[in-house]
Amino acid sequence: MKIYLAGPDVFLPDAIEIGRRKVDICARHGLTGLYPLDNAVDLSAGDASLTIFKGNEAMMDAADAIIANLTPFRGPGADAGTVYELGYMAGRRKFLLAYSNDPATYADRVARFDKVTQSASGLTDSDGLAVEDFGWPDNLMMIHALDLHGCPLVTPKQALSDIWHDLAAFEACVGLAADRAKGKSS
Amino acid sequence: MKIYLAGPDVFLPDAIEIGRRKVDICARHGLTGLYPLDNAVDLSAGDASLTIFKGNEAMMDAADAIIANLTPFRGPGADAGTVYELGYMAGRRKFLLAYSNDPATYADRVARFDKVTQSASGLTDSDGLAVEDFGWPDNLMMIHALDLHGCPLVTPKQALSDIWHDLAAFEACVGLAADRAKGKSS
Numbered sequence: 001m002k003i004y005l006a007g008p009d010v011f012l013p014d015a016i017e018i019g020r021r022k023v024d025i026c027a028r029h030g031l032t033g034l035y036p037l038d039n040a041v042d043l044s045a046g047d048a049s050l051t052i053f054k055g056n057e058a059m060m061d062a063a064d065a066i067i068a069n070l071t072p073f074r075g076p077g078a079d080a081g082t083v084y085e086l087g088y089m090a091g092r093r094k095f096l097l098a099y100s101n102d103p104a105t106y107a108d109r110v111a112r113f114d115k116v117t118q119s120a121s122g123l124t125d126s127d128g129l130a131v132e133d134f135g136w137p138d139n140l141m142m143i144h145a146l147d148l149h150g151c152p153l154v155t156p157k158q159a160l161s162d163i164w165h166d167l168a169a170f171e172a173c174v175g176l177a178a179d180r181a182k183g184k185s186s
Numbered sequence: 187m188k189i190y191l192a193g194p195d196v197f198l199p200d201a202i203e204i205g206r207r208k209v210d211i212c213a214r215h216g217l218t219g220l221y222p223l224d225n226a227v228d229l230s231a232g233d234a235s236l237t238i239f240k241g242n243e244a245m246m247d248a249a250d251a252i253i254a255n256l257t258p259f260r261g262p263g264a265d266a267g268t269v270y271e272l273g274y275m276a277g278r279r280k281f282l283l284a285y286s287n288d289p290a291t292y293a294d295r296v297a298r299f300d301k302v303t304q305s306a307s308g309l310t311d312s313d314g315l316a317v318e319d320f321g322w323p324d325n326l327m328m329i330h331a332l333d334l335h336g337c338p339l340v341t342p343k344q345a346l347s348d349i350w351h352d353l354a355a356f357e358a359c360v361g362l363a364a365d366r367a368k369g370k371s372s
Contacts, residue, residue: 011316049320070225075261081325087270091277116248130197134235139267
């Protein structure tokens with residue numbers, strides 16, 4: 001089974017090393033991890049971003065599954081590029097897996113950045129926009145896509161000290177993918 | 187042509203009215219707008235979020251195209267639920283359209299929320315994570331998906347006073363969809 005390894009990990013200073021660790025974990029479970037190309041492209045080239053896009057899309061098309069890192073990124077929710085890729089793989093009818101290294105609910109995450117108000121009509125932010133308050137860690141579209149088209153979002157039982165380098169929840173996803181691969185081949 | 191109308195508009199206090207305005211604009215161009223169900227569901231029901239998901243997914247499957255509102259939402263980038271839907275529609279090989287009512291580049295948007303630093307290795311945020319700096323308004327995966335699988339992101343020429351109620355960029359997308367629909371039928 002080939003698994004596309006989506007996440008804002010590509011923006012870390014040690015992005016290439018994290019990618020190697022993730023691919024190694026996949027290999028230990030008998031799976032092939034495909035890590036996005038963002039760091040394998042000459043960023044000074046005029047068409048660098050298009051080259052990254054085309055490479056990542058081809059990698060997703062070649063993969064059987066995705067493991068998306070939905071750890072909150074620059075705000076209360078997941079990285080947009082990663083969420084796009086999760087949606088793309090859902091549309092391609094691939095097997096969906098994801099983790100978030102932040103176990104908090106979305107409402108609690110919004111409250112870290114903004115003043116939220118509870119009223120009879122529900123929870124709102126300081127701009128008066130509704131805050132999803134279903135008790136899920138992120139937007140319902142991702143949460144239920146995982147429930148229905150893969151495995152439920154994996155989160156740690158408690159907050160982690162290093163949300164960008166702890167790969168326990170990632171490895172739990174790899175284990176679920178390996179179970180799925182065995183089920184398919186048996 | 188049926189168009190799924192994705193966006194954080196569903197979180198506005200006047201979400202239903204905005205939906206009506208968008209559907210009316212589509213109708214004036216001879217198109218059918220499908221507005222997400224978030225506000226047509228009893229939120230007190232135990233399975234409300236799953237009902238919303240299934241309804242929205244069925245609506246996307248029935249649509250020929252998407253117009254996604256990628257205006258920044260609770261941070262420098264687009265709403266996660268909307269981005270998921272744009273990815274899903276790309277995966278389903280539907281026609282992709284989107285607008286953002288904020289014409290700023292992603293790097294400038296990040297600088298509104300965080301201290302960014304330019305060094306020889308590129309632009310980084312205060313956590314040391316790389317900031318995409320290609321001059322696009324949001325993550326490259328969405329920008330190039332639109333370029334290659336629909337029409338380039340539509341943005342206003344200058345900042346708007348009411349980013350949540352100005353529908354000029356939305357109507358420009360509807361016009362592009364109408365052109366596409368005519369092209370297909372001729």
